[in-house]
Amino acid sequence: MSVETSSFRSRMRTLTDGAVTALSILATLLVVAPLVAIFVYLVYKGARSLNLAFFTQIPKPEGESGGGMANSIVGSGIILAVASALGIPVGIGGGIFLAEFGRGTKLANAVRFTADVLNGVPSIVMGLAVYALMVFPKGTIFPFMGHFSAMSGGVALGIMMIPTVCRTTEEMLLMVPHAVREAALGLGVPNWRSVLSITVKTASPGIITGCMLAFARVAGETAPLLFTALGNPYMSTSLNQPIEALPLQIYVFANGPYEDQHRLAWAGSLVLIVLIVLAVALVRYVASRGVLKGAS
Amino acid sequence: MVLCALSIFVIVALILWQLVLRSQLTWERFGLAFFYQTFTNPDSHQPMYWDPVNERFSALPFVYGTLVSSFLALLIAVPLSIGLAVFLTEMCPGFLRGPLAFLTELLAAIPSIIYGLWAFYALVPLLRDYVNPGLARYLGWTGFFENDNPTGLGYFAAGVILAVMILPIISSLTREVMNAVPHSQREAVLALGATRWEMIRMGVLRNARIGIVGAVILGLGRALGETMAVTMVIGNTPEIHRSLLSNGTSMAAVIANEFTEAVSNMHTSALIEIGLALFVVTIIVNAIAQLLVWAVTRGTPAQAR
Amino acid sequence: MGVGIEVKDLNAWYGTNHTLQDINLHIPANHATALIGPSGCGKSTFVRCLNRMHETNPIARVTGLVRIGELDIYNDAKPVQIRRRVGMVFQRPNPFPTMSIYDNVASGLKLNGFRNRRVLDEVVERSLRDSALWDEVKDDLRKKSGASLSGGQQQRLCIARALAVDPEVLLMDEPASALDPVSTSKIEDLIFELKSQYTIVIVTHNMQQAARVAEKTGFFLNGRMVEFDSTHKIFTNPSDKRTEDYITGRFG
Numbered sequence A: 001m002s003v004e005t006s007s008f009r010s011r012m013r014t015l016t017d018g019a020v021t022a023l024s025i026l027a028t029l030l031v032v033a034p035l036v037a038i039f040v041y042l043v044y045k046g047a048r049s050l051n052l053a054f055f056t057q058i059p060k061p062e063g064e065s066g067g068g069m070a071n072s073i074v075g076s077g078i079i080l081a082v083a084s085a086l087g088i089p090v091g092i093g094g095g096i097f098l099a100e101f102g103r104g105t106k107l108a109n110a111v112r113f114t115a116d117v118l119n120g121v122p123s124i125v126m127g128l129a130v131y132a133l134m135v136f137p138k139g140t141i142f143p144f145m146g147h148f149s150a151m152s153g154g155v156a157l158g159i160m161m162i163p164t165v166c167r168t169t170e171e172m173l174l175m176v177p178h179a180v181r182e183a184a185l186g187l188g189v190p191n192w193r194s195v196l197s198i199t200v201k202t203a204s205p206g207i208i209t210g211c212m213l214a215f216a217r218v219a220g221e222t223a224p225l226l227f228t229a230l231g232n233p234y235m236s237t238s239l240n241q242p243i244e245a246l247p248l249q250i251y252v253f254a255n256g257p258y259e260d261q262h263r264l265a266w267a268g269s270l271v272l273i274v275l276i277v278l279a280v281a282l283v284r285y286v287a288s289r290g291v292l293k294g295a296s
Numbered sequence B: 001m002v003l004c005a006l007s008i009f010v011i012v013a014l015i016l017w018q019l020v021l022r023s024q025l026t027w028e029r030f031g032l033a034f035f036y037q038t039f040t041n042p043d044s045h046q047p048m049y050w051d052p053v054n055e056r057f058s059a060l061p062f063v064y065g066t067l068v069s070s071f072l073a074l075l076i077a078v079p080l081s082i083g084l085a086v087f088l089t090e091m092c093p094g095f096l097r098g099p100l101a102f103l104t105e106l107l108a109a110i111p112s113i114i115y116g117l118w119a120f121y122a123l124v125p126l127l128r129d130y131v132n133p134g135l136a137r138y139l140g141w142t143g144f145f146e147n148d149n150p151t152g153l154g155y156f157a158a159g160v161i162l163a164v165m166i167l168p169i170i171s172s173l174t175r176e177v178m179n180a181v182p183h184s185q186r187e188a189v190l191a192l193g194a195t196r197w198e199m200i201r202m203g204v205l206r207n208a209r210i211g212i213v214g215a216v217i218l219g220l221g222r223a224l225g226e227t228m229a230v231t232m233v234i235g236n237t238p239e240i241h242r243s244l245l246s247n248g249t250s251m252a253a254v255i256a257n258e259f260t261e262a263v264s265n266m267h268t269s270a271l272i273e274i275g276l277a278l279f280v281v282t283i284i285v286n287a288i289a290q291l292l293v294w295a296v297t298r299g300t301p302a303q304a305r
Numbered sequence C: 001m002g003v004g005i006e007v008k009d010l011n012a013w014y015g016t017n018h019t020l021q022d023i024n025l026h027i028p029a030n031h032a033t034a035l036i037g038p039s040g041c042g043k044s045t046f047v048r049c050l051n052r053m054h055e056t057n058p059i060a061r062v063t064g065l066v067r068i069g070e071l072d073i074y075n076d077a078k079p080v081q082i083r084r085r086v087g088m089v090f091q092r093p094n095p096f097p098t099m100s101i102y103d104n105v106a107s108g109l110k111l112n113g114f115r116n117r118r119v120l121d122e123v124v125e126r127s128l129r130d131s132a133l134w135d136e137v138k139d140d141l142r143k144k145s146g147a148s149l150s151g152g153q154q155q156r157l158c159i160a161r162a163l164a165v166d167p168e169v170l171l172m173d174e175p176a177s178a179l180d181p182v183s184t185s186k187i188e189d190l191i192f193e194l195k196s197q198y199t200i201v202i203v204t205h206n207m208q209q210a211a212r213v214a215e216k217t218g219f220f221l222n223g224r225m226v227e228f229d230s231t232h233k234i235f236t237n238p239s240d241k242r243t244e245d246y247i248t249g250r251f252g
Helices: A007-049 A052-056 A070-101 A106-119 A123-135 A150-174 A178-186 A191-219 A246-255 A259-288 B002-022 B024-035 B060-091 B094-109 B112-142 B155-180 B183-191 B196-225 B228-233 B251-261 B265-297 C043-050 C079-085 C101-111 C117-130 C151-164 C181-194 C207-213 C231-236 C241-247
Strands: C005-014 C017-027 C032-036 C060-068 C086-089 C169-173 C199-203 C216-221 C224-230
Touching: A007 A259, A007 B060, A007 B094, A007 B112, A007 B155, A007 B196, A007 C079, A052 A070, A052 A259, A070 A106, A070 A150, A070 A191, A070 A246, A070 B002, A106 A150, A106 B002, A106 B265, A123 A150, A123 B002, A123 B196, A123 B251, A123 B265, A150 A191, A150 B002, A178 A191, A191 A259, A246 A259, A246 B112, A246 B228, A259 B094, A259 B112, B002 B024, B002 B265, B024 B265, B060 B094, B060 B155, B060 B196, B060 B251, B060 B265, B094 B155, B112 B155, B112 B228, B155 B196, B155 B228, B155 B265, B183 B196, B183 C151, B196 B265, B196 C101, B228 B251, B251 B265, C005 C043, C017 C043, C017 C224, C032 C043, C032 C207, C043 C060, C043 C169, C043 C199, C043 C216, C079 C086, C086 C151, C101 C117, C101 C151, C117 C151, C151 C169, C151 C181, C181 C199, C181 C207, C199 C207, C207 C231, C216 C231, C216 C241, C224 C231, C224 C241, C231 C241
Parallel strands: C032 C199, C032 C216, C086 C169, C169 C199
Antiparallel strands: C005 C017, C005 C060, C216 C224
16 A cells, blocks of 8 residues: 555645744744843833933932932842842752752752742742741841841842752752762762862852852842832931832832833833843853863 | 751741731631622622722632733743744754844843833833724624723733743743753654654654643743732732723732732731732642653753743 | 665765765665664765755755665655655664554654544554564554553564555664664564565664675775675675675774
8 A cells, every 4th residue: 555645735744834934933033022122112211311310319309300229229239138148158058958968869859849849939929928027027126127128128039049049059060070079089088078179169150150140030029129128219228227129119110100200210120131131141151151161 | 058958948838837827817807718709899789809998808800810811921922932942942043043042031031020111111002002902803702802991901911911921931941841852753753754843743842742831831830920010011900800901900919019008907918818829829830830841851950040 | 665776976974074975886676785884984874865864964965866766866856755755763762652552653644644544553553563563562552652662662663653654665774783682683584574575774783684684785984885795795705805804803
């Protein structure tokens, strides 16, 4: 029996093949379009409001023109510093455990799974939890509790960084060739020391990359700060007071009725997205140069 | 180091504990009915769900809004994501692959507030002026598209911006599972005399389908919890409407909007209970998705989300 | 029925690597032809040129003439058409793991639009009988997946899948090298049975295998075909010294 197909069928198959190719290209264009659109729009609306005042002044009272977002830039910096101080060490520690000391154990599997799931929890829930934990309880003796503060904002963002940093650290460490570890062990170095000094150092470009990614991600977060840092129209550097943050200020300004505030919101968005694009590009550059340059 | 790793469990437990603790008031008052009860407005005799002044709370419109906008987002995003993934893995010329992958990564990194801004100022007017009238005219017969909303906000706008936001996740994870399919499978299909699409369909997508489902569910998980972009375009009206073009609300949006100005402890508790529900649901959805993806890639998916 | 294959001035490249140089030979119909040679000599590349699988690699290039039967496969036909008429079995068995045994065998037919259940049933059974797998799987056709069989069975399944579309030529790239001796000998018996119906080209590392199953043998070295003659002559009285060195084990 011969399996000769009709030429109609052959033509249909070729047509289908072509149609799918066209659709895939269309899909790609449709995905790229919003990105380009957002960028163009941001530059268009944001660039003209970007001046020195933006970076050096705090917002003027409502209705007055001019002013800047210096307080939110400083505020974001402070919050992110707190977040990194919490998120990076704990995350890296967890990652080291997963990759080096707990590899293959049930505990490590459970931690890994939970970390991945935690990464998907909405950021607003994180904010709520930290609110309940730190902002709500009144009349305690602990510092930073009982009111909105920069610290609570930093904690909320820091908690978000932990699972991300933990997993990327683990993955980077797993990429270190076994030969490197064996060389250290062969020299008679005890396991924990070899891990810390050699393996981690080898994987450090990748680990740093992971931290940068986590940092960039939380730098743009608004929701968790809504009820922790709360916002502050004045320049503040205190950890114990409400503080402004760039994404937060953008949200409030964009929702407000004042044209001047809208202007600032656009400028702020432009600054934010430029920083994030730089961060992503930097991460890609470091990654492409080889995570394991130290190992070769 | 162990302590650091254990912190993950501590964080989950902490969140759960705090949310449960602070939502006690409404839990005790309404129980499970909190999520589906309907009150009636004594003046207009219309269904009413959210009345902070009289302390009558129902989460139904928020659950409805979250589900509607998320599934709409999936409807739009899934075909586009898979199309993009197919293009990038199987059809794309080598020199384009890097830049396109970089663009997709950028899409994933854009903060939600910026999506919200752009959606409100650029996307919504576009929809209002060009798309919604068309939808109402041609698809109005389905009952889902009545164009009586002059603002252009609503479930549909939220669905569109959500789709843009979850596209990169679904797409990159789909690419990952597609790349995990061994090359020998592609060759086997080609050797039988298949066209390129037939090879992709039979040799790659078929083998990767469990992982793709996982990627889609992961996208769903992200859409369910998305806050800032949704709250700026959904209209923030605690009502239930069938038309996708009408104003609505979502669980995350109402929390963002009302929390700092909550009028009473009961109000706060209601909002926190909504947050608790969001937490539980996204945990379950993400857990299922992770299991599916893990089953295909057999091990730790290399992703920094 | 099988057809003969004529190859004239075939050259192939992987990027700048000139993998095949000036290959000329005629492969007889309804016979088994073996291609031997050390690793990297180009025999696998050659075979992949016969069903235009070589060009699936973006940096691959081919020049020259390959005529299968009456058809100039590079100038007068498209790859999709060729690959239906020239079947291929790979070194590592690659059945479709998400499909049942039945669906695996029927996959090629379904691609070509055959939906009639009776026709499919008939072809599936015939193909499985021809590949000596029918008795072992006939009760589990739809219940077991293609990947649940043993290595040797999987390879016979791949052979059945290739046979189901009724090719004229069957290419086999080291089909038994990943299998145990028992499965290997089953495959060899199979080739013996099949060659009366198809033209078979088999690439092998195993000289004894070539001697057992093939009427003609070609010896490849460094991208060139050094000698092509009856198997008996190659193994007992080769014309070229390089062939003799290879046969007697002085290299490769």
